[in-house]
Amino acid sequence: MPFKRYVEIGRVALVNYGEDYGRLVVIVDVIDQNRALVDAPDMVRSQMNFKRLSLTDIKIDIKRVPKKKELLAAMEAADVKKKWESSSWGRKLIVQKRRASLNDFDRFKLMLAKIKRAGLIKNELSKLKKVAA
Amino acid sequence: MAAKATVPRKTRNPDLIRGVGKYSRSKMYHKRGLWAIKAKNGGVFPRHDARPAAETALVKPPKFYPADDVKKPLVNKHKPKPTKLRASITPGTVLIILAGRFKGKRVVFLKQLSSGLLLVTGPFKINGVPLRRVNQSYVIGTSTKVDFSGVNVDKFDDKYFAKAVEKKKKKGEGEFFEAEKEEKNVLPHEKKDDQKSVDTLLIKSIETVPDLKTYLAARFSLRSGMKPHELVF
Numbered sequence: 001m002p003f004k005r006y007v008e009i010g011r012v013a014l015v016n017y018g019e020d021y022g023r024l025v026v027i028v029d030v031i032d033q034n035r036a037l038v039d040a041p042d043m044v045r046s047q048m049n050f051k052r053l054s055l056t057d058i059k060i061d062i063k064r065v066p067k068k069k070e071l072l073a074a075m076e077a078a079d080v081k082k083k084w085e086s087s088s089w090g091r092k093l094i095v096q097k098r099r100a101s102l103n104d105f106d107r108f109k110l111m112l113a114k115i116k117r118a119g120l121i122k123n124e125l126s127k128l129k130k131v132a133a
Numbered sequence: 134m135a136a137k138a139t140v141p142r143k144t145r146n147p148d149l150i151r152g153v154g155k156y157s158r159s160k161m162y163h164k165r166g167l168w169a170i171k172a173k174n175g176g177v178f179p180r181h182d183a184r185p186a187a188e189t190a191l192v193k194p195p196k197f198y199p200a201d202d203v204k205k206p207l208v209n210k211h212k213p214k215p216t217k218l219r220a221s222i223t224p225g226t227v228l229i230i231l232a233g234r235f236k237g238k239r240v241v242f243l244k245q246l247s248s249g250l251l252l253v254t255g256p257f258k259i260n261g262v263p264l265r266r267v268n269q270s271y272v273i274g275t276s277t278k279v280d281f282s283g284v285n286v287d288k289f290d291d292k293y294f295a296k297a298v299e300k301k302k303k304k305g306e307g308e309f310f311e312a313e314k315e316e317k318n319v320l321p322h323e324k325k326d327d328q329k330s331v332d333t334l335l336i337k338s339i340e341t342v343p344d345l346k347t348y349l350a351a352r353f354s355l356r357s358g359m360k361p362h363e364l365v366f
Contacts, residue, residue: 100363100365101365102365103275103276103277103365103366104227104229104239104275104276104277104353104364104365104366105227105275105277105344105345105348108344108347108348108351109344109348112344112347
């Protein structure tokens with residue numbers, strides 16, 4: 001079990017604690033054993049403890065401490081957003097956010113939909129059971 | 134003496150520092166033009182005679198003085214206002230009632246009455262909640278709104294919901310036990326018609342939205358894993 005996701009310049013990480021919880025950031029420099037300099041398109045460049053970061057599979061090609069414009073260009077070139085939203089981890093987070101933002105009426109409609117789906121499945125299953133019997 | 138309400142005058146003597154003005158007494162005399170007022174009045178400051186005092190009604194001395202001094206309560210001119218309505222609650226909002234006979238029912242908000250209570254209706258045909266008053270504290274406001282155009286609720290106020298005054302019956306011993314069997318409250322026809330007139334328009338706009346009717350007919354309940362402080366309503 002070797003490590004696959006390394007802390008390196010250009011590694012995209014997810015913040016898992018603190019004010020910026022849930023934000024995707026890029027590691028732009030390593031400060032010392034515990035801290036990294038991170039940056040994101042809509043954020044002021046700041047330092048963060050590694051413990052607050054969860055590394056992702058995505059890596060972009062940048063030099064150490066790039067200018068903000070270069071960082072944005074590199075993120076566009078690597079298409080970080082699309083890669084993240086199509087990854088299973090990213091998709092799960094999107095679904096979690098959507099479920100948390102559901103209205104009371106939405107939850108009711110969801111319940112009706114689930115019941116309908118379960119009914120269809122049961123129908124098909126009973127048909128198959130009859131055939132098998 | 135009645136004082137006229139005047140606009141507070143701007144002083145002609147700016148402060149150098151608090152308590153010290155820029156101009157001396159003699160300079161201020163000149164600035165205020167007191168020399169001109171005196172000149173107009175022949176070298177003397179104009180003097181007005183006292184205003185005749187208003188006629189006070191003759192007060193007779195009281196016949197009785199209480200032995201102990203009785204403290205008078207302080208004057209309180211507060212007028213009660215109706216409770217502040219939450220911003221999330223507007224006419225047509227679906228509310229969830231949390232207490233009472235209709236707890237859990239989802240209900241349409243009509244308007245806030247002058248007593249602060251919220252006027253609410255099922256609609257009656259959908260979930261059995263009639264035109265009713267409900268306290269804002271026992272209600273969750275959802276973000277679901279029903280189209281409220283065309284609904285007129287001006288005629289409803291707190292007096293509409295007051296208990297009907299019963300006529301006093303003469304108490305005879307024999308009649309005492311028979312009188313218990315009064316007719317149960319029958320809702321007067323006007324109230325039923327009022328309910329219908331409000332509800333028909335509402336039901337029409339409810340039926341345009343799919344599933345909204347079944348939503349209003351169902352009761353709200355918490356299931357396992359639902360945390361009210363994390364739910365979006």
